[in-house]
Amino acid sequence: MDxxxxxxxERRLAENITKRVQSxxxxxxxxxxxxxxxxxxxxxxxxxxxxEGHIKELARGKFEEQRRKIDELFIDSQxxxxxxxxxxxxxxxxxxxxxxxxxxxxxxxxxxxxxHDMSNNxxxxxxxxxxxxxxxxxxxxxxxxxxxxxxxxxxxxxxSAPSVDQSAQTKIRDNISAVIKHSERxxxxxxxxxxxETVYFQFAGGAREQAVALSxxxxxxxxxxxxxxxxxxxxxxxxxxxxxxxxxPIAEDLVQELNACLALGGYVTRVTLADFxxxxxxxxxxxxxxxxxxxxxxxxx
Numbered sequence: 648m649d650x651x652x653x654x655x656x657e658r659r660l661a662e663n664i665t666k667r668v669q670s671x672x673x674x675x676x677x678x679x680x681x682x683x684x685x686x687x688x689x690x691x692x693x694x695x696x697x698x699e700g701h702i703k704e705l706a707r708g709k710f711e712e713q714r715r716k717i718d719e720l721f722i723d724s725q726x727x728x729x730x731x732x733x734x735x736x737x738x739x740x741x742x743x744x745x746x747x748x749x750x751x752x753x754x755x756x757x758x759x760x761x762x763h764d765m766s767n768n769x770x771x772x773x774x775x776x777x778x779x780x781x782x783x784x785x786x787x788x789x790x791x792x793x794x795x796x797x798x799x800x801x802x803x804x805x806x807s808a809p810s811v812d813q814s815a816q817t818k819i820r821d822n823i824s825a826v827i828k829h830s831e832r833x834x835x836x837x838x839x840x841x842x843x844e845t846v847y848f849q850f851a852g853g854a855r856e857q858a859v860a861l862s863x864x865x866x867x868x869x870x871x872x873x874x875x876x877x878x879x880x881x882x883x884x885x886x887x888x889x890x891x892x893x894x895x896p897i898a899e900d901l902v903q904e905l906n907a908c909l910a911l912g913g914y915v916t917r918v919t920l921a922d923f924x925x926x927x928x929x930x931x932x933x934x935x936x937x938x939x940x941x942x943x944x945x946x947x948x
Contacts, residue, residue: 851881853942864908884939886921890930
């Protein structure tokens, strides 16, 4: 066998071996590759599942933590709300308990203001009416003392002499007559001041300035108005009360006077007469009437 045949046989053997080996290796590597891919796939799913589970655990933990915080905040807010509600309820109860005291305080302040106004009005009345009369009474006392002295002198003259100078008698007589007339005028002034009508003004509703304006109008008509007292007892009342039957004509005049003042002030409201002559309680003295009036909040009412 020559060299060329040997080389040909070797080459064919090599080719056959190569083909078989390649085919076997391909099957081996293919199987191995599939096995690796399968293993890697299983591992990948496991890893992904693990990661996903871990993420879910973390998310669940965060959610639980946030929910716990929200629950704590909600509970805290409920506690605070209940506390605030309790405080509001307690404050409301305290305000309700204080309300009568506040109303009483307002009434007391109104009475103090009323007494203050009455004191000022009485002082004005004293200075305007009483004090001049007192001065006149003092002057009358001095004149009466002088008259007594003159009478004593006249008696002395009558006792010491059978006849008295006519001019002296005339002078003494004139002085006596002048003093008597002056004293009569003072008595009339005192009687007029004593019998001057007095009006106590009780009001509700409108502002004090409205009541003061009406009082001023009555004073201009010659009435004594010591002051204006705000009281809830005057609510829904529009009347003038008199307590003695003899005061009825005076009270009727007062009704006309006050209604004229109301009309002058632009009010539609009018007062009527109220007979309290049979009142069983303590009455005012004669010549004293009472106004009970709920003033409207605005004029034209």
